Amino acid sequence: xxxxxxxxxxxxxxxxxxxxxxxxxxxxxxxxxxxxxxxxxxxxxxxxxxxxxxxxxxxxxxxxxxxxxxxxxxxxxxxxxxxxxxxxxxxxxxxxxxxxxxxxxxxxx
Amino acid sequence: xxxxxxxxxxxxxxxxxxxxxxxxxxxxxxxxxxxxxxxxxxxxxxxxxxxxxxxxxxxxxxxxxxxxxxxxxxxxxxxxxxxxxxxxxxxxxxxxxxxxxxxxxxxxxxxxxxxxxxxxxxxxxxxxxxxxxxxxxxxxx
Numbered sequence: 001x002x003x004x005x006x007x008x009x010x011x012x013x014x015x016x017x018x019x020x021x022x023x024x025x026x027x028x029x030x031x032x033x034x035x036x037x038x039x040x041x042x043x044x045x046x047x048x049x050x051x052x053x054x055x056x057x058x059x060x061x062x063x064x065x066x067x068x069x070x071x072x073x074x075x076x077x078x079x080x081x082x083x084x085x086x087x088x089x090x091x092x093x094x095x096x097x098x099x100x101x102x103x104x105x106x107x108x109x
Numbered sequence: 110x111x112x113x114x115x116x117x118x119x120x121x122x123x124x125x126x127x128x129x130x131x132x133x134x135x136x137x138x139x140x141x142x143x144x145x146x147x148x149x150x151x152x153x154x155x156x157x158x159x160x161x162x163x164x165x166x167x168x169x170x171x172x173x174x175x176x177x178x179x180x181x182x183x184x185x186x187x188x189x190x191x192x193x194x195x196x197x198x199x200x201x202x203x204x205x206x207x208x209x210x211x212x213x214x215x216x217x218x219x220x221x222x223x224x225x226x227x228x229x230x231x232x233x234x235x236x237x238x239x240x241x242x243x244x245x246x247x248x249x250x
């Protein structure tokens with residue numbers, strides 16, 4: 001068996017839809033407490049904590065303790081091995097060209 | 110492959126509008142903002158400006174070349190302490206009249222081959238990224 005690569009770990013970690021939803025929420029909404037995440041996740045707090053533990057092991061989230069609360073935040077840099085610059089930028093420009101075409105249509109009026 | 114080699118991204122699209130109109134959308138700040146990003150662009154060679162993305166990122170740019178209704182080129186740099194995210198690139202738009210409108214070509218050069226990470230792509234492309242990830246995960250099973 002080959003050693004699992006960083007990519008393998010990231011894919012495995014994000015393959016679970018519930019776990020991915022938690023990670024996406026942290027990406028979009030910034031730092032959150034376990035309680036806040038549980039309120040939106042539709043699963044129990046221990047289940048949310050377990051998912052956060054797996055995300056933390058993969059380096060995808062970081063925790064910060066403040067009083068009794070633990071705050072979690074997404075570590076976007078951890079995704080780096082999955083992202084190909086050139087294809088991402090091509091997608092970026094395709095989307096911008098769509099917006100440009102919409103603008104050009106509006107400029108006719 | 111050497112470390113000094115850079116990669117480029119090319120996106121082309123024919124649009125049913127005259128070059129003069131596209132040129133306005135590429136060079137007037139209030140129009141640039143509508144399709145690209147908030148900016149303080151001015152069509153003057155050597156003018157330094159910023160493009161500000163919705164995700165909070167700020168790009169450092171400088172106008173390199175202007176040929177009205179034909180070509181526009183500026184730097185597209187993103188400073189980051191992590192070299193994987195640091196980016197120095199040049200964006201060049203070329204407008205070619207066609208029978209029915211204009212062929213718009215965008216070429217962005219400067220990506221280093223070892224630099225596979227993205228700053229804006231990771232943010233601007235979240236949805237596509239997760240869609241792609243799901244596909245990959247499905248295929249990996």
